[in-house]
Amino acid sequence: MKETNETNDLQKAGLKATLPRLKILKFLESTAVRHLSAEDVYKAMLDGGDEVGLATIYRVLTQFESAGLVTRHHFEGGHSVFELNEGKHHDHIVCVKCGKVEEFYDETIEERQHLIADKNGFSMTDHALTIYGICSGCQ
Amino acid sequence: MKETNETNDLQKAGLKATLPRLKILKFLESTAVRHLSAEDVYKAMLDGGDEVGLATIYRVLTQFESAGLVTRHHFEGGHSVFELNEGKHHDHIVCVKCGKVEEFYDETIEERQHLIADKNGFSMTDHALTIYGICSGCQ
DNA sequence: AATTAGAATGAGAATAGTTCGCATTTGGAG
DNA sequence: CTCCAAATGCGAACTATTCTCATTCTAATT
Incomplete structure (x- = not known):
């Protein structure tokens, strides 16, 4: 089987399996930190040697939210944090x-x-x- | 009695009774709309013929928050809304x-x-x- | 494997909301 | 009534996010 889990997940969500989306999804699934800002994700991509524009991070996270893959929270401080949806609501x-x-x-x-x-x-x-x-x- | 209620309220909160603070507090007490953005307050001041800088609105609302006179909420949409504290928590x-x-x-x-x-x-x-x-x- | 149309991306400009810096004004203690 | 610290106004600066659009990529098709 050539298709990765992430590729399937994206396609099931109605999203093309593009490189930025795959990288972001894989990162969200692998990181120990569950609540991340767009900036956090951006930096993680850079640290991982992957160049993904910040605008793309925002677009992809918003798409993931619409697709139900992540949830956006508005904690204090004015900026959004994103969390991968797994397990049950909390x-x-x-x-x-x-x-x-x-x-x-x-x-x-x-x-x-x-x-x-x-x-x-x-x-x-x-x-x-x-x-x-x-x-x-x-x- | 010369002192207005608002003047007393401000002094009790440890704040000098300046014109902008009095105007803003009076407005918050008199308006029917309980949840207002800084911009809302700014426009209300203009409509009332009072010139108060937007930066001052933000400063005063933040001071009111520290003093316990208002509460700041972060509803969806990214900007803060302020509510006069009266009655009980809800x-x-x-x-x-x-x-x-x-x-x-x-x-x-x-x-x-x-x-x-x-x-x-x-x-x-x-x-x-x-x-x-x-x-x-x-x- | 090559083609291709439409979707996605990157880079930077633009926007919204908020804070900061500083010269000027004001409140209120003495 | 004077005077100083505190407060204000204004515009610049900042932060988080979205938009624009030229370029690139995906994936369906040949």
């Missing part, structure tokens, strides 16, 4: 000192969000819950 | 079609957030919960 707890991000999932909160949306006449499409605090290491 | 539900913002408060969610922070070894300082959906009018 929310985040961010350390305001060192920026560390932990993930959590709470069924009760999930349920109540739907209740609240219904009660307000909204059809819920998404939600963003981020807890800010100081992690054990920074206290 | 979270938001935002319509992704028309931008309408509703407020809600859910005790159960509040409690569970603290539990989750504790469980992860974080001392919680803040949180941001925004539900996105389509409001009744837009469906």
